[in-house]
Amino acid sequence: MIQTTMQHGDLLISGLVEYSRRVFPEAKVVTWTGEGARELSFAEVGDQGAQLANALTKLGVEAGDRVATFMWNNNEHQALYAGVPSMGAVLHTLNLRLSPEQAVFIINHADDKVIFVDASVAPMLSAYLAGTPNVQHVVVTNGPAEAVTAPDHITVHTYDDLIAGEPTTYDWPALDENTAAVMCYTSGTTGDPKGVVYSHRSIYLHSLLGTSTTGLGLSNRDSVLAIVPMFHVMSWGLPYAAMMAGATMVMPDRFLQPEPLLAMMAELRPTLAAAVPTIWQGVSALLDAKPQDITHLREVVVGGAAVPPSMIKKFDGYGVPIVHAWGMTETSPLGTIARPPAGVDDEEKAFAYRVTQGRFPAPVAARIIGDNGEQMPWDGVAHGELEVAGPWITGAYFQPEANVTDPSKFDDGWLRTGDVATITPDGYMTIVDRAKDMIKTGGEWISSVELENVIASNPAIVEATVIGVPDAKWDERPFVLAVVRSEDDADVEAHRKFLEERIPRWQVPERWSFVTEVPKTSVGKFDKKRVRQHYADGDYTVIGDPQG
Structure with a gap:
């Protein structure tokens, strides 16, 4: 050979x-001090x-x-x-x-x-x-x-x-x-x-x-506002x-609120920024109140959670494209990035690609596994648990005594992501939901992510998350925890009517609760584990007819 x-x-x-x-x-490296920057x-x-x-x-x-x-x-x-x-x-x-x-x-x-x-x-x-x-x-x-x-x-x-x-030298x-x-x-x-x-x-x-x-x-022409934490x-x-x-x-230090972030942008004019969706929701709300030119950003990269299509359109209105990315701690994290394929000039067709999680880069292998362990086709319809493998994908979790694999997380060398996904024939992956967050109601599945995206498209909603809760008739039904723009917007019937015009009636949630903030994890995602616990403990004032 x-x-x-x-x-x-x-x-x-x-x-x-x-x-x-x-x-x-x-x-x-430029760090914001609250009054300026140190370099x-x-x-x-x-x-x-x-x-x-x-x-x-x-x-x-x-x-x-x-x-x-x-x-x-x-x-x-x-x-x-x-x-x-x-x-x-x-x-x-x-x-x-x-x-x-x-x-x-x-x-x-x-x-x-x-x-x-x-x-x-x-x-x-x-x-x-x-x-x-x-x-x-x-x-x-x-x-x-x-x-x-x-x-x-x-x-x-x-x-x-x-x-x-x-010394400023070291024998590496x-x-x-x-x-x-x-x-x-x-x-x-x-x-x-x-x-x-x-x-x-x-x-x-x-x-x-x-x-x-x-x-x-x-490239060396870029200035990157790294809002996503270094931890x-x-x-x-x-x-x-x-x-x-x-x-x-461009490093924000502890100044992670919308006002200082926009001040950084105004003074330092970064060309790219990266953060989870909840950060950009806050920035968008302030931009609506105090307009500011942010077109110095060639792109905003958003990951950590699915980006509502309404947010992508909102930033298009600011003249700044949002680029969807997907990944996990286990994937270093970049696993996919959503850029439309070459030759797609039609805005509507391009948008359909942009709202996916995107394509896998060459080093990341992917497959979707059905309920019975079979590999599902890349047809954009069949869904299953997403599994990935590659040179920057972990093959085990750290243990002090030995680097061991957990069979619930690894399948014959593949990382089981816990995400339910579809993949199109040309390799665009869409996260349908986390496996544990899918809602089974009367034998049919509801994607909490898709439902959240439709709810978030309502201008009266600031942010919202959806979980499945027990139901005597249907086993599970969706429950919505939402933040609204004003007291007048806390109108369940109005929200239900909005949804009935956009999704099948059987998917429309009966149970709603309105709060000042949806609980979030340490990295800014909606904390559905805490929402479930609060719901079970009766901490939320639930509005709506459980029998629909």
Whole structure:
């Protein structure tokens, strides 16, 4: 058999760091302060990454040790993204919005040795530290060491003091590209959060998708507003893709409300932005009240949950296209991106593609599995559980003793996503629903996602989620939890009439409740687990005739 003549080079984050600091020194990381921005060039990111590696080595951090971050999106976090994996340690991004019980569980399960924490959230971390006996050091960024209250076994430092005087170069080790680089945990909506460990190779390959025209299409002409948190699946891979492309990163820090986000856009004029739908709902509401030109954005990438078609049309009205993306913590996360195929010039036909979750990139294999384990056809009609496989798809969850697979999540090497989906003959995937969120009423299925999209198209609705609830006659019926624009809009009969003109009558919900905010998960999705619990506990005032 003929052998390749190609050289082998391990795909390492250290190579990405050195490339970005040398080739794109003009690119920046820009962090919003509330009054303006502070900047760090990619060359300086590389310098600080090396300083961090030198300092962490002195603290006793060795290859494979976990270094955690409890931080917002900012300059210091980007430097940690650069330095920690490059030295051979594992960067573990901690979700700021988990419950105390889940946060302590994750810190201990990952066996974090050092934690970097922003001073603004240091009191929150302080409450966890008594339950984390293996943490040895805490480093405070953007504030004094006194911001943290720690047990005697933990030494507290400040970021500036830690790296002061350290060399801006480091002899990066020649790692195997399959070495662990970054660790993230799922949000734990069912059971304990699960750890996913990304390799240098998987991150490097995923970053290439970020620069591909079939992916995010990042280039050195872009400035990316990364609203999606760096603790949520590596900010969808943006920090590393930006290093590869030479794109400037705009970091919002803790200023995630619509008003400061729009202020950032006005001053810094990013060309691309990424966040979950609930963020853009808030931005849209403020834009309606205080119009502002946002056409400097060539695209808004939205993932984490299905985007209502009405929101896509709303942003079209602002002159900014929304691009749908789908993924999970387990998929690094980019699994599909929705761009219409070439040659589709008709606006209505193009829109039909845009409201799907999109096409799979070449490295991501996909299949849909029916109730009896059979593979379903790609005909755009047949649906089943979506399963995926590929070089940036996890094949197991992290365990301290062994990397083991969970048969409820993995099927012969394929990741079982838990999403019910259809795929068209030309490869466009649409999420019908989460398997656990499908509503079976009188033997027929209702997609909660499709119902939510129709409800959200009503101008009187700000946001709404749908769950299935027990029903004596039909086994299950949909229940709507909604936020309306005014008290006058809390009219169930008006909402039902709106729906009757758009969906089959048997799908129209009888039970409604109106609240000031729909519960959300730590990453901004509707928290249907909490909604179900509140409903079962009788916490909602339910309006409407259960017998329809």
